[in-house]
Structures are given as structure tokens and as C-alpha cells.
């Protein structure tokens with residue numbers, strides 16, 4: 001089974017700050033991590049390999065420092081990692097990113113399954129998985145909490161967690177799955193894994209040419225999205241705290257709820 | 267001179283820190299209160315290679331350096347000092363002598379399982395009448411044909427009962443004094459080898475200490491570790507390594523004391539402001555932070571000396587002496603900063619205080635560290 005996992009390096013914070021002047025993310029002083037969902041995707045890939053054999057190839061598109069995320073992935077047990085990096089990718093929106101990732105998946109050779117996170121904690125669009133699947137022309141199952149591959153190594157039953165319930169989908173490989181945290185508990189990298197990665201650093205990088213990307217499809221040229229304005233939403237005001245004995249605060253609370261039309265009392 | 271940790275060391279520190287914070291910290295209070303050995307945690311630490319960190323990969327270990335080892339013990343002990351000592355004993359007091367003095371057969375049979383996390387090791391030197399004066403071994407080993415027969419009692423032995431492999435010291439020839447002591451590898455279940463009292467302790471309550479009891483315990487001569495009569499030397503060399511581990515454990519306890527003190531000082535308000543804005547509290551925190559950093563430098567330096575193949579006996583003793591006394595002082599300050607809350611079991615600092623004390627005692631008391639340092643210094647080393 002040839003398993004491909006897509007991981008993104010993101011700033012280690014859920015509280016992303018935006019520079020009000022330039023409208024870009026403030027990354028200084030914020031350490032980078034593997035996007036949380038993606039660690040679960042990698043864990044799932046490693047488990048599939050443990051069951052069916054094969055290899056786990058991890059791809060990440062980003063600047064050279066994204067190699068740190070790939071090193072961690074290798075220390076966790078990935079067989080091969082590739083950094084997809086090229087100045088020509090600058091300004092890529094989610095479509096151009098998906099195109100580059102789809103080209104990279106194809107460049108890995110024979111592949112059976114692509115795994116990714118549901119959503120990146122910085123970009124937050126959850127578009128990469130679905131778009132990449134479309135570009136690869138394979139079925140996609142998003143929001144997975146279970147991916148059960150049958151003995152034949154082809155038929156898959158996947159369980160999706162939706163807001164109002166679960167959906168169980170049957171499909172056939174090759175296919176792309178995006179996962180959420182509940183799917184598994186990612187392993188910690190081992191000492192041996194870390195030592196191996198740090199002592200034989202084979203950094204594999206693919207540029208736009210290596211993945212056979214067409215210039216029109218990447219970077220600003222390949223990005224139909226126009227960003228009109230980026231801004232930090234006004235922070236929500238402080239909540240209201242009612243103090244006093246319960247009989248009194250309950251009355252006040254009901255009054256507030258009624259005034260704001262949250263509840264109507266007949 | 268370069269003080270920066272390498273990429274490998276940073277990755278190991280980060281990984282162990284995450285493990286300790288996510289997996290150990292949430293359960294430590296419960297295990298300590300019940301005095302329950304954290305078997306499941308130890309098993310998982312074994313799986314990621316924390317039980318034989320510096321043992322070469324071919325023998326089942328992690329293959330990292332001693333500096334990384336100190337980082338790991340510090341992070342583990344910052345969450346749980348009991349887990350810290352269980353891991354430190356396995357790495358330094360059990361893996362190290364097997365790796366350094368064991369034959370290939372002994373390494374395969376005894377080192378690999380305790381290095382790869384399948385089982386644990388322990389170190390039995392101390393006896394009721396041989397503490398600081400370890401040369402006074404009453405446990406005897408008598409050669410009988412192709413076997414050795416061992417009789418005697420070891421006490422206060424960390425990991426006893428849960429360990430499978432025991433490094434045990436016994437007197438083979440009393441007339442030769444320290445040169446009459448020999449080291450043996452014992453296995454749980456060897457005929458005539460049982461466990462006695464399990465100790466009830468002030469601190470590190472989730473770790474286990476028990477007596478090893480040998481009554482006509484017969485083992486094949488192939489279980490001798492190193493040469494006959496070299497036991498005392500093996501014990502002393504092993505304790506040099508162990509002291510780097512205990513010093514790291516002390517560092518972790520001190521760091522936890524500081525972490526909690528900072529949090530408390532910023533949150534607790536008296537006289538209309540956080541107590542961290544009071545000069546007296548600032549002085550306590552500043553001194554703690556400085557002492558911790560000084561201890562950390564001594565610990566890393568001792569580890570670096572070992573990694574560089576330089577002598578490190580004096581350096582390890584200094585690191586252990588300074589770090590353990592600093593940990594006790596830091597834990598005491600942490601309670602003081604917490605006021606009455608610090609004395610109550612709802613806050614972890616009373617545990618740090620109880621845990622810190624042992625670091626001044628085992629693997630050589632502070633008095634013995636001063637003795638080691640003085641002998642080195644006075645002889646011009």
C-alpha cells in the first residue's frame with residue numbers, strides 16, 4: 001500500500017494575530033508545528049502501513065523551514081518526506097496549492113491512498129483536501145473518524161463525523177480522505193527516530209519543474225482568489241457578570257434575555 | 267564555546283516535554299496519593315525509547331547522547347519525580363554497567379530487554395549496614411563448581427519487584443576489602459531470590475523501593491558482570507553516571523517549583539495587586555530562576571564531559587550536589603510563595619518539597635558528594 005500524507009506547517013497558536021497595517025499573519029515569535037489534524041492523518045497512514053505494509057510518503061508545500069515539520073514526521077515513522085518548495089509557488093491560493101499538491105502526489109509514482117487533515121489552523125479553509133481529490137480525479141471522504149480498509153486492500157468503509165450525526169461511506173481506493181482529531185491518538189516520535197532523522201539528513205525538495213507544474217496553474221497566476229481586504233474582526237465585548245443572591249440575579253438574567261429577545265415569556 | 271542545543275537535542279527535549287505534560291502531568295497527583303507505580307506510563311516511555319536512551323541502537327536503545335538524556339530526565343521529573351527516578355535508574359544504574367562491562371551474550375540477554383522497554387532494571391548496592399560506606403558489603407557470593415551461591419539482603423532498592431534484571435554487588439573475598447566485591451546479574455525468579463519489605467516513604471511515593479532477599483540463591487557463573495573483584499569499581503563508575511540522572515531529576519523538580527511559583531505569583535492578589543509585584547516575592551523568584559540556571563549549566567557540563575570522553579566523576583558530583591540542594595531550596599521557596607496554599611495538598615508544591623529531599627540522599631548523600639569533590643580537588647584534579 002503506497003500511502004501519501006499531506007501535512008502543513010502552521011504557527012503554534014489558535015490565536016492568530018494579523019498585522020493591521022499589512023493585513024498578513026504575524027509569525028514572529030510563534031513556534032511552528034505540524035498542523036494538529038495532519039498529525040492524526042500521519043498516524044492513520046502509519047497504522048495502515050502497519051496493517052498492509054507499504055510506504056508512507058509525506059508531502060508538505062511551504063518555505064524551507066517547513067523541513068522541520070517533515071523531520072518530525074520522519075521521526076514519527078514516515079518512510080520518505082518531500083518538501084515542495086519554489087519561489088514560483090509564492091502567492092498561491094488554495095486552488096494553486098491543491099494543484100501543486102496533486103501534481104506532487106502524482107510525482108510520487110504509484111499511490112493508493114492520500115490522507116490529509118480536515119483543516120489547517122491558520123488558513124482554516126478546509127478546501128485543500130476536496131480540491132486535491134478533484135484534481136486527482138479520485139473519490140474523497142472528508143471529516144473521517146474511522147477509515148476501515150478491507151482485507152482486499154481496495155474497499156474502504158469510512159465514518160464521517162458531521163454536525164448532526166455520522167455518515168458511513170463505502171468507496172474504493174485510490175481515494176483521498178481528510179481526518180479529524182477523534183480518529184486516533186498520534187504516537188510520539190521515538191528517540192531512535194529523532195536520532196536517525198538528525199544524523200542522516202536527506203532533505204528531498206521538489207520544485208515546480210520536478211512536479212511538472214504548469215506555470216499558469218501556480219503562484220499568483222494560478223490563483224483566481226482576489227483578497228480585497230484582510231482584517232481582524234472586532235473583539236467581542238466583555239460578557240456581563242451578574243452578582244448577588246440567586247433570586248435576584250435570576251430575575252435580572254431573565255430580564256436581560258427578554259430585552260435581547262433571546263427568550264419570550266408569554 | 268557553544269551553549270546551543272543541537273537540533274537532535276531540541277527535538278528530544280520537545281518530544282519528552284510534550285509527553286510529560288500531556289500524558290504524565292494529568293495523572294501524577296493520583297498516582298502519588300495512592301503510592302501506585304506508573305506501570306503504563308513506564309511502558310509507553312519504553313516504547314519511545316526513553317528507557318535505554320544512550321544505549322546503541324543495535325542493542326535496542328535510542329542511540330542518543332548524555333546531554334539529551336539529561337533533558338529527558340529533567341522534563342519527566344518536572345511532571346513526576348517518581349517516574350524520573352524509575353527511568354534514571356534503568357538508564358544509568360542498570361543499562362550503563364551492562365553496556366560497559368557486559369559480554370556480548372550478557373548484553374543480548376539482559377541489556378536489550380531493559381533498553382528497548384520490554385522490562386525494567388534495578389541496582390542493588392545498599393544494605394542495612396552498608397550505606398554511604400558501600401564497601402561494607404555483608405552480602406556474600408561463594409563459588410560452587412560452575413555456580414555462585416548468594417546470601418544476604420539489599421534494601422531501599424528502586425524498581426525492586428517491578429524490575430526483571432538486577433545488578434547486585436556481593437562480597438566474594440572479604441580479606442581483599444573493596445577488591446573482594448564482585449558484581450552479578452540477577453533475574454526476578456532466580457531460585458532463592460525474593461523481595462522483602464516495600465518501603466513507605468516521605469516523597470517519590472509512586473516509585474518503588476524494596477528489599478532484595480537472597481537465601482542460597484544459586485546462579486551460573488556466567489552471571490558475573492565484569493571481572494571478579496571489580497565490583498566496587500563498577501559500582502563507583504556506575505554511580506558517577508547515575509548522579510547525572512539524579513541531578514537532572516532535581517533540576518526538573520526545581521523547574522516545576524518555579525513554574526508553579528510564577529503562575530501563583532501572577533494570579534494571587536494581596537494588598538490590591540498580584541504578589542509578584544512585591545519585592546520580597548520578586549527576590550525569591552529571581553534567586554530560584556538564577557540557581558536553576560546555574561544547576562542546569564553544571565548538569566549539562568557533566569553530561570558533555572561524559573559525551574566527550576573526558577573524566578566526569580567530579581563534575582557529576584558537583585552537578586548532583588548543587589542541583590539537589592538547589593531543588594530543596596527551590597521547593598521550600600515555592601511553598602513560601604504559595605503561603606498557606608503551598609502547605610495544602612490541592613497544590614503540587616508540597617509534593618515537590620517532599621520529592622526534592624530524596625535527591626540529597628540517594629546515589630550518594632550530599633556529604634558523600636562533598637567527599638568525592640574534595641578528594642578530587644585536593645589531589646589537584
Ligand SMILES: Cc1cc2nc3c(=O)[nH]c(=O)nc-3n(C[C@H](O)[C@H](O)[C@H](O)COP(=O)(O)OP(=O)(O)OC[C@H]3O[C@@H](n4cnc5c(N)ncnc54)[C@H](O)[C@@H]3O)c2cc1C
Pocket residue numbers: 006007008035037038041059060061062089090091092093094095097098101115116117118119120121122123124125126127128129223225226227
Ligand atoms: C489569494 C491567496 C494568496 C495566498 N498567498 C500565499 C502566499 O503567498 N504564501 C503562503 O504561504 N500562503 C498563501 N496563501 C495561503 C495558502 O493558499 C493556504 O494556506 C493553503 O492553500 C492551504 O489552505 P488552508 O490553510 O486553508 O488549508 P486547509 O484546506 O484548511 O487544509 C486542509 C488540509 O490540507 C493539507 N494541506 C494544506 N496546506 C498544505 C500544504 N501547504 N502542504 C501540504 N498539505 C497541505 C493538510 O493536510 C491540511 O490539514 C494564499 C491564499 C490566498 C487565498
Ligand SMILES: Cc1cc2nc3c(=O)[nH]c(=O)nc-3n(C[C@H](O)[C@H](O)[C@H](O)COP(=O)(O)OP(=O)(O)OC[C@H]3O[C@@H](n4cnc5c(N)ncnc54)[C@H](O)[C@@H]3O)c2cc1C
Pocket residue numbers: 355389390391392394396397398399421422423424425467475624627628629630631632633634637
Ligand atoms: C528512596 C530511596 C531509593 C534508593 N534507591 C537505591 C537503589 O536503587 N539502589 C541502592 O543501592 N541504594 C538505594 N538507596 C540507598 C541510598 O543510596 C542510601 O540510603 C544512601 O546512600 C545513604 O546511605 P544510608 O541510608 O545507609 O545512610 P548512612 O550512610 O547511614 O548516612 C547517615 C548520615 O551520615 C552521613 N555520612 C555517612 N558517611 C559519611 C562520611 N564519610 N562523611 C560525612 N557524612 C557521612 C550521611 O551523609 C548521612 O547524613 C535508596 C534510598 C532511598 C531512600
